[in-house]
Amino acid sequence: MFPHLTGLGIQDPKQIERYSLRQEAHKDVLKVYFRKQKGELFAKSVKFKYPRQVKNVLVDSGSHKYKEVTEINRNLTLVIDELNKITKPEKLVETDVKQKILSDLRHLEKVVSSKIAEIEADLEKLK
Known part of the structure; x- marks a missing residue:
């Protein structure tokens, strides 16, 4: 049901409570938080780092100048789609x-x- 999350090694995606996403240098850092289990002091979490994809975009066609831009990794967008189905985040x-x-x-x-x-x-x- 959640092939990208299970591909990351997450055995039971239904236990996911929330996630956070931030950018560090040329990487996106996804942190997935699980529901606190009975007897645990803190909820368990796992962190995944995805390198940003680099593209060259034409800035000025007259001088043929290009600018290097980065964007989110395609695999990460698929993982986030699955996380959104589980966590149903409120509109930010x-x-x-x-x-x-x-x-x-x-x-x-x-x-x-x-x-x-x-x-x-x-x-x-x-x-």
């Missing part, structure tokens, strides 16, 4: 651009600080 209201940028910045801060801590811990092991 246009979010405040400033809030989105701040949210992305906070997420980046967390990622960088955790990576720094990981590297520092590796350095401590070498002493």
Whole structure:
């Protein structure tokens, strides 16, 4: 019933509660959250990274200038279609651009600080 989700290794797509999608550099990051099972403190989630497709688009036909643009991976769009059937997301209201940028910045801060801590811990092991 959900061939693309099962192709990702998701055994029981009916247990999916929600998902999030964000862009990092030249990749789209899909995070799928499952319903919390009895006795679990946190709900389980899995993360998938899809490289963005690169296309050259003609910008000026007179000078034959092209611009490189990226777009979402076709396989990812098929997975999102299946996720939308399961989660039935509400229509998203246009979010405040400033809030989105701040949210992305906070997420980046967390990622960088955790990576720094990981590297520092590796350095401590070498002493």
